[in-house]
Amino acid sequence: MDVNDKILIVEDEAALADILKQYLEQAGYDVEILSEGRHAVKRILDVAPALVVLDLMLPGKDGLTICREVRAKSDVPIIMETAKVEEIDRLLGLELGADDYLCKPFSPRELVARVRAILRRSLPRETSDTVDPHRLDLDSETWKVSLGGKPVDLTRREFQLLEALHRRPGRVFSRAQLLDLVFPDDAAVIDRTIDSHIKNIRQKMKAVTGDWDPIRSVYGVGYAFES
Structure with a gap:
């Protein structure tokens, strides 16, 4: 566990x-709970926790405002909770800067898994002569992709889509956002085109790694890259 293993829950x-x-x-974290939002920003900045679990609807100050104010001064990872799937889509459109989103009701085990994944990404990589089989490298100048040092043959659109996800690991992108990033000038392209490209990317990456799939599907919303 990191030196700073505190998780702050604002719920x-x-x-x-x-x-x-x-x-x-039980997973080994030190946890503090805040039951309202009025003093959440100050507490987050004072404590500098490893991660914040932040509910959207809070008395005193809502999660949306808290997230904006914290993100203006800190890069602390934030997982936002909301009671509606549709709300996640709206939050994504607001570019709040949260690292992940969970729709209630959710499994506590899923939260622990999300926390571990986000904090694992923040750890410094160990130096080793052995190539990590899950190390993904993208070269935007040559349009080349390698996974564990092995080439992955992607089309230009597939490369752009994977790069958009890989650039912000853990960030959940809606299909509409990915369309804007990959097909900005093609109004005829539909949301399901993204699903088709994701399927192709997964198949090509699995052909190299076996069964490793770093792209997480978020039901009713879109996709995220998990390192």
Whole structure:
């Protein structure tokens, strides 16, 4: 565990907050709970936790405002909770800078897995003579992709899509956002085109790695890259 292993949960549902606290503590984290949003920004900046779990609807100050204010001064990882899948789409469109989103009800085990994945990305990479089989390298000048030192043959669109996801690991992109990034001038392209390209990318990467799939599907929303 890192020196700073504190997780700050900002959640006004006491029962949910207590359950999340129990699961995170069992996973080895030090957990603190705030039940309202009024003093959340100051507490986050003062404590500098390893990660923040932030509910959208809070008394005192809502999660959306808290996320904006924190992100203006800190890069602390933030997982936002919301009660509606549709709300995630709206939050993504606002470019809040949260690292991940969870729709209630969700499994506490899923939260722990998301926390571990985000914090693992923040750890310094160990130096080694052995090539990591999951190391992904993208060269935007030559349009070449390698995975564990082995080439992956992607089309230009597939490369652009993978690069957009890889540039912001853990960030959830809606299909509409990915269309804007990869097909900005083609109004005829539909959302399902993204799904087709993702399927092709996964197949080509698995052909190199076996069964490793770093692209996470977020039901009803879109995709994220998990390193």
